Amino acid sequence: MTHLRKMMLEELQSRNFSEHTIRYYIRTVEDFARHFNRPPDRLGPRHIREYQVELFQKRKLSPGSVAVRLAALRFFYIKTLKKGWSIAETPYPKKAYRLPTILSRQEVTQLIHAARTPSERILLMTLYATGTRNSELTHLKISDIDSQRMVVHIRGGKGRKDRDVMLSPRLLTALRTHWRYYHRRSSTWLFPSNYGRKDRPIDTKTVWHTCHKAAQRAGLQKRVHPHTLRHCFATHLYEAGTDLRAIQVLLGHEDLKDTLIYVHLAIQRLNATASPLDSLSINDKPLGDK
Secondary structure, X not given: OOHXXXXXXXXXXXXXXXXXXXXXXXXXXXXXXXXXXXXXXXXXXXXXXXHHHHHHHHOOOOHHHHHHHHHHHHHHHHHHOOOXXXXXXXXXXXXXXXXXXXXXXXXXHHHHHOOOOHHHHHHXXXXXXXXXXXXXXXXXXXXXXXXXXXXXXXXXXXXXXOEEEEOOHHHXXXXXXXXXXXXXXXXXXXXXXXXXXXXXXXXXXXHHHHHHXXXXXXXXXXXXXXXXXXXXXXXXXXXXXXXXXXXHHHHOOOOHHHOOHHHHHOHHHHHHOOOHHHHOOOXXXXXXXX
16 A cells, blocks of 8 residues: 555545545546556646546546546545645536436336346345445345334445435345345345355445346336436335425435435326416417318
8 A cells, every 4th residue: 555545545534434435536546646657646737637638538427427536636635635726727517417317116117027036136126115325235234124113224324324214014025035045144244245255245336237237138228227226216205295305314315405306307296287388278279270
């Protein structure tokens, strides 16, 4: 481990950043240095701007992804190197506002049925039933399934915050059946690694590929990843009449404005809302007809 890497790691850990964020930030700084083949402390604003152009034009990353990488570099310069950072010289990209992909209930059913194995089926069911993020799902432990209170404990979520979500009776039954069949009680993790290491949780990439491949087998034309099922969880709850504040708590959103996007995604409620045109008393006959 280099001196700079050690310094940055200590700064991130002292501020209680999540393991996922720590890995992403350190990988970003390493990639930045590798791109110019120079130590990162010898690179400045001009290099950051060139790197930003590289991310957009050659790697075709989204504005959101570029913004996260810039946040990692900003942390490195300000917190690790104790240097200044000029927003004017390295502005954050303007994010495009796009509604996320949502599956209908029928499409979610098709996705789950398209799972190759019982393990993948349970994994997809858990994503949809709990609305967890990919990283939260992979770190679920058997002890987090509270069948007495019928909740799932999400520990160390985004911002290192814990929360509880509902435990579906159907999911609980499926989990118990699956666990008895595979005799995997020796593992701490709800979803152990697929590579014979029961002392480690499943990798987030495995979860991503499970969703992607199941969508292909199901014949879905939409791009599906783990976060898609989180969006479906929230949208379908809102369509069923669940209060936005309750959905905010279930998702672990700090700000209600992050939850408001599901108002725009709720097709059933949109379809149930009459257009103001329908309330007007106008002649429906085309012009020119007699």
